[in-house]
Amino acid sequence: MMEFKEIFKRYPEHPNLFENFSLSLGAGEWLNLVGPPGSGKSTLLRMMSGLEKPTSGTLTFHGQDLYRLRASARSRLRQRMGLIFPDPVFLEGHSLLDNVALPLEIQGLPQAECLTRAQNALQRVGLGNQSSLRARQLSQNARQRLMVARAISGYPVLLLVDDFYHGWPQEQRQSLENLLGSFHQGGVTVVVASLPGGNLLSPKARTLTLSTPAPHRIEIDT
Numbered sequence: 001m002m003e004f005k006e007i008f009k010r011y012p013e014h015p016n017l018f019e020n021f022s023l024s025l026g027a028g029e030w031l032n033l034v035g036p037p038g039s040g041k042s043t044l045l046r047m048m049s050g051l052e053k054p055t056s057g058t059l060t061f062h063g064q065d066l067y068r069l070r071a072s073a074r075s076r077l078r079q080r081m082g083l084i085f086p087d088p089v090f091l092e093g094h095s096l097l098d099n100v101a102l103p104l105e106i107q108g109l110p111q112a113e114c115l116t117r118a119q120n121a122l123q124r125v126g127l128g129n130q131s132s133l134r135a136r137q138l139s140q141n142a143r144q145r146l147m148v149a150r151a152i153s154g155y156p157v158l159l160l161v162d163d164f165y166h167g168w169p170q171e172q173r174q175s176l177e178n179l180l181g182s183f184h185q186g187g188v189t190v191v192v193a194s195l196p197g198g199n200l201l202s203p204k205a206r207t208l209t210l211s212t213p214a215p216h217r218i219e220i221d222t
């Protein structure tokens with residue numbers, strides 16, 4: 001479903017973060033992406049999500065070259081991804097329901113369906129009873145759960161998760177693990193980026209280790 005071919009990624013202070021990097025991600029796969037801080041996990045996730053253009057190389061998603069598409073076509077393709085990243089941006093003065101439903105409406109789905117999907121997604125992350133609260137009223141933890149609701153409401157085929165859940169109460173982490181597991185069981189491809197030992201990593205899945213120092217080429221452990 002996703003293919004990195006001969007990808008190079010350079011930042012001014014990191015001129016060879018990824019160098020001739022290739023990776024194939026199969027449909028329905030769960031990939032653990034593990035490495036210490038600064039090893040490039042978030043950069044790799046952002047490249048996958050269509051938000052960070054590689055310096056060179058080809059990145060295809062469902063056979064389409066993500067970074068050679070026009071912006072509008074790329075954002076249509078990105079609607080098939082669910083992003084669970086740190087520091088989400090919300091409509092702070094709007095309700096939780098709006099925050100999940102409006103992106104679906106922008107995709108052109110009928111309003112009634114958007115509202116039903118949004119309410120169901122909020123329910124699944126434990127915010128079902130708070131759907132009329134404003135986003136700005138939420139605790140940090142609840143904001144992260146709101147982001148998960150937004151990510152799953154679009155019925156993604158690919159979930160990209162930057163694991164920042166170390167501080168979560170055990171019960172909520174377990175429920176996020178279960179939620180990701182149930183999506184994966186339903187055929188969704190999942191990529192989890194985490195520090196070594198992260199809770200959301202699947203022990204049965206393929207692991208890509210980004211060790212430091214870069215450059216990263218192809219280093220797949222199983």
Ligand SMILES: Nc1ncnc2c1ncn2[C@@H]1O[C@H](COP(=O)(O)OP(=O)(O)OP(=O)(O)O)[C@@H](O)[C@H]1O
Binds near residue numbers: 013017035
């Ligand atoms: N937008 C950017 N501009 C310049 N350099 C960047 C940018 N994003 C990342 N980097 C650099 O690339 C390297 C990898 O960063 P990245 O955030 O991808 O690593 P990470 O493994 O996700 O780290 P962490 O676990 O701390 O989030 C770092 O040295 C960082 O300074």
